[in-house]
Amino acid sequence: MRKEASSKNRVGPHVSSRALPLIALTTLAALGLAALAIFWAVRQSDSAAIERQLQMTERSIRGIVRELSLQQEVVAVWDDPVLQLNKTPLDTQWIDENLGSWLTRTYGHDQVYILNAQDEPVFAAVDGAPVEPQAFGQIQRDLESHLSEVRAAPRPPARTSPEPAADGKHLTSGRAVYDAHLLKLIGRPAAVSAMRIVPHSDAVTQEPGSEFVLVSVRFLDGAFLRQLSEKNLIEGLRFSSTGDKAGDEVSVPLTSDTGSRIGYFVWKPETPGTKILGIIGPAGALLGVLILVLMGLLLGWLARAMSALQSMVVELRASEAQAQHLAFHDVLTSLPNRALFDDRLDQALARTQRGEKVSVLMLDLDRFKHVNDTLGHHAGDGLIRELAGRLSKLLRSSDTLARLGGDEFAIVQTGIAGEGDIEALCTRILAAVREPFDVLGHQAFVGVSIGIALAPEAGTDRVEVMRKADIALYRAKAEGRGCYRIFTAAMDETVKVRGAIEEELREALATGVGLEVAYQPQVAGAGKPIVGLEALVRWRHPGRGMILPDQFIPVAEQTGLIAQIGELVMRDACSTSRQWPNLFISVNLSPVQFRGEGFAERMIQIARENGTDPRKIELEITEGVLLDDEGQTAQTLKALREAGFRIALDDFGTGYSSLGYLHRYEVDKIKIDRSFVNSLGKEDSATAIVSAIIALGQAMKLTVTAEGVETQEQERFLRSAGCDELQGYRYSKALDREQVARLLDPTPRLEQRSALTIAPSTI
Structure with a gap:
């Protein structure tokens, strides 16, 4: 009976200790799920509203280019401007009323220019008023290539359809030929369209190459932004050349047709979900607090009763965890050691049987010995610790980074799609290691060489995969260090060939047979004779x-x-x-x-x-x-x-x-x-x-x-x-001594000259 009672006493705290976190976890989970649901709904609502505004803004910005050229076509494809522009003197009042100021009043064009066949301005209107044609000079340089495109385009046949057609880089629509772009002019974003002024009918003829060009500029800040803001109900819409914005603002990047960044349109987005959250949030938070308080009172007495037992359990588990950690982790960096790395790699290789791809990366620091020799081993240890931190930030949670010893690290990368994932990781690693390391008040610079083996292509046995990764690392070091190489079968063969070359090279040095020295002449730059020879070793x-x-x-x-x-x-x-x-x-x-x-x-x-x-x-x-x-x-x-x-x-x-x-x-x-x-x-x-x-x-x-x-x-x-x-070969290839002697002979025979590649003028 005492044994039974004693057993019950041991079970009671155990059950309570399990019930306490279960109850608390259930309560917190319920509250957490409710909060997550609310925040998810808020986020979705805000995202939908922001996405709608982004799409409307981007469509409006891109549409202004095509709209500008369509507006130009009203006056550029017309018989009267062709006749008027070819008159002498030029009737600037007629041109201003029918082209310049008319485009500003009707469509809001900020600047209008007319250029003759030599791209010289003959008319200019800015903000709806004529100005000196020389005003075109402030934007002429930015438009030279576009004007060339318009001039170079072949004259299209008349079209029955008003749809635009592509002719190289030139756009055509009916009789119109134009070149429209988003550009940055005089520091401002602008839509620019250059269009040939051509007759609308066959009653007026225009000599090819003599056409005038109508240039229209619509700046995308100022009035355009106000219209866009009112049309799309966008609050605080503004243009920023740097993209600076407040924390709650969003932006649409504006890129020119040449790919350069012009700037950004920035505004404060409409967030209906956040507004709703501001209304229901306080009440929900108060309710959650009340639930937590009641639950805390309910569980308080049980928590106090179990505190002593829990303290003992925590201490025991901490000791076990520390022992486990020391057995499988590196003391200096707290990274997995070779034992844990081998275990993780074995598990990863086993999954390759189900079609998963795994890569093993062997890393070796370059110039680490120099850091130890010049700054001391304490500096080297600090560098290793900082390097471990940098590498850890580059990896996914499913990957394993281990320190195998010294300056050698290894990575197991799992669930990869192909070599692209490996190369992306290697590129990040090389960039991270190239950054200077601050150790003991000094800046140290090192590099890293990386060898990679991909499983199951390189095998599924751990020893074999690591051997091949080491071969790839050897290749990376041999090819200049500071790079990565992926194992190929040719590398394995190269290792065998290198072994054979080493053995045969030792024999050649021992016997003195096979190794030869050739000499390539060097001539004076002023055309004088040969002044020197470069010794070049060869192995026959x-x-x-x-x-x-x-x-x-x-x-x-x-x-x-x-x-x-x-x-x-x-x-x-x-x-x-x-x-x-x-x-x-x-x-x-x-x-x-x-x-x-x-x-x-x-x-x-x-x-x-x-x-x-x-x-x-x-x-x-x-x-x-x-x-x-x-x-x-x-x-x-x-x-x-x-x-x-x-x-x-x-x-x-x-x-x-x-x-x-x-x-x-x-x-x-x-x-x-x-x-x-x-x-x-x-x-x-x-x-x-x-x-x-x-x-x-x-x-x-x-x-x-x-x-x-x-x-x-x-x-x-x-x-x-x-x-x-x-x-170089213009004067001579590398020659043996006998050939050099013939080359330097002041009276060479004809057959000797023909056997050499030296230029006669340099002898």
Whole structure:
């Protein structure tokens, strides 16, 4: 019996604790549903009224353009104006009474102009009164293209139907030819129509091309707004060029026919639902308060009796929740950790069997190590926390963001429609990460590379999907970082090919067979002979044939083999420099090779071992070397320049070029990227950029070299602009030493000349 009583005592509080929130929830739900129903009805009523006003306003605005041209047609397609306008002198009184002031009085046109065949104003009326024709000058520039369209339109045949017909960009209706648009004139929104003045009958002839043009302007503020407000019963209708509005106002954007924003029509909308709510709201609120008070009194005694027990339950649940959270979440960011991420990914992949698509995004920060090294690990932790917050705001509640460790994050994106959803998310992520991070009083800048695998296309096994996402991430980093790549089967094959290339490249370096150095001549910009050679590495593979640098250099950089390749090219360049001491030899440096420990000392040692004058060797670096400066770049460049090497900045203008770099690092030469040279004569911007780079080099007393010169037109422009050196297929492709020797022979044989691509005028 005691056991039974004891059992009942334990059950009683449990039942009460369940009943208390149930009663309260039921009451609140009922009140909430009632409130929601009222607010929903109010919102629907207000929305319907606002939508009606928006539609009426927009129709009125768009209709004024067609209405303007129809009004013009009354006087523009008429025999009498044609006869009157061809009289000398011009009867301005007749024109004003029948065209100018008449259009203002009858239809409210604000400005009326008549232009002769040369688009010169012969009559002008403003606000219903004639003015000097030169008044047309204040709007002439804005209407030039539209007048050209009207002039260029072919004269239409007479039509039996008054319906307008499209003729290119010209609108025709019967004998009328016009061009009507919404524009912004002298800072005001305006409907403008330009129409040819043509005879209505065949009794009067008009020589094609000699027609006068009637221009009418109706400003859409002022009187037009008052009429529109009265017609549609719109309160406080006004025009705003910026769209500024009070909290309860709405607006209709006004866009010109060219797509530019003219401004906005703003007004205070009619909200019948809100007015009704203002009447019944106080009574409803009072009733709700009374119900809540009664319910509170009813449940108060039960709540007090259960408070102690509830406190114990809350503490226990809090402890359990904390333990659960720590087991599956990252301590620094509170994001899911790898364990929870794996579980969420397994669940998402299981749903792909029902047709759902899932994407896995692997994220890796760029330049995060630089933040840790320069600002300390506390700054790095702050950056990671802020990044987690930014990323979380970009995701849906159904997605999962996890921190896998360090600066590595991963996202599971579920319920996607296709690659468009993935690309939209990646674009938002890249933009969010590019914004500066405020850490410990400093601004830090990092980037992010993203690899994506789409399931079930990439498989439904978690390990396989993540492996493929990692491959895509590897591709994003290899292709410049700060971007995203979606896994394709070709990437998997590329990984295997890269592995084979790495193995065979190691063998080529070990045996010394296959890797060759070719030289492309550089000529003086003033038409003098060859002044230098650029050393370019080639790989003559026994099975794959000739492999270009862009296929194996990235592999060499990622595997650490680039240092050996760079030294091989440097030794060959030093030997070539001894053979032709009157030429300088350019050697390209990889950013990875440049940042290697003891790099400057190795270059100096190779030149010394080969007995080469360093002043004849030119080392080419990219802007990426300067951008990734971690304190060693300036010291390395200084050591090289003190040893006598010349420094050239390659691909100038394509990255983060700035005067600061040129001053800080004291380079000797800048090389204009071939993309700008190739665009000469095709794009005005390229011509301006190339001219600016040459002028900059001349001002700073730097040698300027143009790469990729292929045509006579490019050569002529570059020489006239003062470019110091030219390089490209117009002069020669990359040659081996034997071909270079024949090219430099002062008395080459005829058959030798025909075998080379060098232009004879430059030898």
